[in-house]
Amino acid sequence: MSQYPEPLEKLIKELKKLPSIGQRTAERLAFYLLNQPEENAMLLSQAVLDLKTKIRLCRECFNFSEEELCTICKDGHRDRSMICVISHPPELWKIERCNGYHGLYHVLGGLISPVNDVHPEDLHIDGLMRRIEGGAVQEVILALDPKVEGEATSMYLARRIKTYGISTTRIAQGVPIGRDLEFADELTLNRALQGRVSI
Amino acid sequence: MSRIKKTAGFIIRSINYGDTSRIISVLSQDEGKVSFMAKGARKIESKFGSALELLTLTEFVYYQKEGLKLLSQASTLNPYSKLKSDYDRLEVALRTARWLQRLLEEDHGEPSVFLIYKDFLEMLCSMLEVEHFALYELSFKLKVLASMGLAPTLDRCALCNKAPERSWFSLEKGGLLCQNCRSGGEAHERPLNLGIAKGLNMLLRLPFEKLTRIKLSQDVTAIGTKLIDEFTSHHLRPLMQQRKHLAQN
Ligand SMILES: [Zn+2]
Ligand SMILES: [Zn+2]
Numbered sequence: 001m002s003q004y005p006e007p008l009e010k011l012i013k014e015l016k017k018l019p020s021i022g023q024r025t026a027e028r029l030a031f032y033l034l035n036q037p038e039e040n041a042m043l044l045s046q047a048v049l050d051l052k053t054k055i056r057l058c059r060e061c062f063n064f065s066e067e068e069l070c071t072i073c074k075d076g077h078r079d080r081s082m083i084c085v086i087s088h089p090p091e092l093w094k095i096e097r098c099n100g101y102h103g104l105y106h107v108l109g110g111l112i113s114p115v116n117d118v119h120p121e122d123l124h125i126d127g128l129m130r131r132i133e134g135g136a137v138q139e140v141i142l143a144l145d146p147k148v149e150g151e152a153t154s155m156y157l158a159r160r161i162k163t164y165g166i167s168t169t170r171i172a173q174g175v176p177i178g179r180d181l182e183f184a185d186e187l188t189l190n191r192a193l194q195g196r197v198s199i
Numbered sequence: 200m201s202r203i204k205k206t207a208g209f210i211i212r213s214i215n216y217g218d219t220s221r222i223i224s225v226l227s228q229d230e231g232k233v234s235f236m237a238k239g240a241r242k243i244e245s246k247f248g249s250a251l252e253l254l255t256l257t258e259f260v261y262y263q264k265e266g267l268k269l270l271s272q273a274s275t276l277n278p279y280s281k282l283k284s285d286y287d288r289l290e291v292a293l294r295t296a297r298w299l300q301r302l303l304e305e306d307h308g309e310p311s312v313f314l315i316y317k318d319f320l321e322m323l324c325s326m327l328e329v330e331h332f333a334l335y336e337l338s339f340k341l342k343v344l345a346s347m348g349l350a351p352t353l354d355r356c357a358l359c360n361k362a363p364e365r366s367w368f369s370l371e372k373g374g375l376l377c378q379n380c381r382s383g384g385e386a387h388e389r390p391l392n393l394g395i396a397k398g399l400n401m402l403l404r405l406p407f408e409k410l411t412r413i414k415l416s417q418d419v420t421a422i423g424t425k426l427i428d429e430f431t432s433h434h435l436r437p438l439m440q441q442r443k444h445l446a447q448n
Contacts, residue, residue, distance in 0.1 A: 020218050114293035115212055115253060115300070148253040148283060152293065155286040176243055185248025187278060 008034065060131065062107040062124045064089050072096075072105060079103040081138040083131065085157065087111050087145065095143065103141070106131065111149040112156055120156060128157075132164050142170045146191075206230055207258045207276060209316060210251060211296040215241060223251055223270075224300055225259065226316055231308020232300070235261055235270040250275045254282060254292050254320070281324040288323050291332045295319070295339060302343070302431060311346040315339065322407045331411075333420045338402040338410055340427050345403060349373060349434060351427075353400035356380050366391055368426060370433040387433060389426060392418075399423045 003009055008030055015026035033041060057063070058070035065071070072078060072092075082103025086092055092105050108123045131137060140161050144150035154170055161168045174192030175184045184192070208227030216222045221240040227233050240247050250257045250273035260272035282288050299316065319339040326332065344350060352374030356363050363377035370387035375396055381388055398419035405413065 112290075114290055115297045117297065148289070148293070151283055152286060152289050155284075155289070159286060179244065185250075186275070187249035187252075 057107075060127075061105050062109060062127065063092055063105060077102070080136050082141065083128070083137055083139075084141040084143050085128065086143050087150070087153075091143065103139075108144075108153070111144060112153040113149045114152075115149075123153075125157070125160075129160065132161060132166065137166060139167045139169060142168065144170075146173050203260060203262050203271070205258065205260050206233070207256065208233070208313060209296075209320070210253050210255055210257060212300045213251065213253055221251065225257075226299055226303070226308075226313055227259075228313050229310055230306065231310070231312070232303040232305055233268060234305060235259060235268045237270045237273070240270075247273045248275075249278065252278070254279055254289075254296065256317075279320060279324065282320060287329045287332060288326075291336055292320060292323060295336060298340065298431070299343070301435060302347075309346045312343055315342050315346060318407055333424060334402070334415065335407065335410060337399075337420055337423050337427060338405070338407065340431070341399065341403040344427070344431070350403060351375075351399075351430065353396045353403065363393070366393055366396060368396070368430075370430050373430065373434075389429075391422075391426070395419050395422050399426075 004012065011030045011033070012023070012026045015021055015029050016023065021029070033044070054066055055064050056066075058065040058073055059068050060073045061070060063070040063072065067074075079102050082101075083106050084095065084101060084103055085106045085108060086095070087108050087110055089107055092107060095101055095105075106124070106128045108125065108128075110118055110123055112118060112120055112123065128140075132140070140157070142154045142157060144153050158168045158170075172195045173188065174195055175181060175188060181189070206225075206227045206229060208225040210223050211226050211232075212224035214222050216236065219239050219241045221237045222234055223237055223240075224232060224234050237247055237251055239245050240251055247270070249255070255275055256277040256279065258274050258276055259270060261268045261270045263269075282292050295316075299312070303312065316339075319335065322335055323332065326335070341350070350373075351357075351368070355361060355375065356366070356377040357369065357372045357374030358376060358380040361377055363375060365378055366375045367381045367388045368374070368391040369376050369381070370389070375391065376388065394416075395418055398415045401413060401415070402410070402419070402423070
């Protein structure tokens, strides 16, 4: 079997390391790039490099940032009495796009998961406690995945935050909008009933 | 033709696969440790719902396709909610799931391991005192090792069968050694007080429900846990190498 020229082979190999890209897609992308003007290839490679050299973690909330403090932490219009705790930055942008929350965030960098040898000290939990000790925070909202590791992390955090005497809440769990109740999973439906609200 | 099969078991690991799927490891009732590919399990509208949550006892319907077990249905038999509503219990349960996951070989395993884990999780649900969790965890590990034919000899010298005056625990021989039988100065020998060995032996032999009635010193749990973890790792090393070797060929 004859091989592609070395540089092409190398690019295909690198592209294949990306999520949900297999051999065929990698080949298609590589050939596409090969047919592009050199300038486009430069822009792409520079953008990839910039990711690694220009982005760091925000000193306060551990969100991705270009400066020491991220744009949200620097924004004077945000409600500084609320911190929404999430596991990874993509969830932060998801919540931002909903446009319904105007407080601050805190990115843990994962979830407590003894099954995968991830323990509280491996996450940005001490940073969160320092922010709470700062005194301005009145409510911590836990917005973590509704699965066992998310629950474990929520319970652990709730226990630690309780010692500061501030309110800890958790986002509601229930039936997704636009779906039939009939097909809801029992555990989900149970949580939805527990979390019912007056109308 | 692929054949539809059914089994039940505890989910002891769940890893994301691709954008929407998961691979889950199960400690099953009748097939030991098995892994399933659960396509679309991460989607919010997944048909598997909460049945694929860690530490849930679930019934699985699957079929084998090209060396892969594809999950077609999953229904919760027991969610073990009590276990999941308390951090300390959950932490112990998840930690032991990891221990099992590392210890057991894929598509192998004693059916008794499932029963021991089930007993252990139920015990954990009903226990009130956090400070006892570690003792039960140690007893659980000893029981699992025993069911796999790795029970350490703790009441006599593993080589000459005599009751020793002073004793060492050999990670290699998997049990106590007396002054005469020990090789001396070996990296895998640990001095072990006979009293602690006796305590460990009780944790190995007594059923969970009897453990509340015995009084053991804190040392048994602390020293025993360290020793048994070392012993497990010592036995896992050749197993890991073997697995790696198999994977490469
Ligand atoms: Zn920030
Ligand atoms: Zn001897």
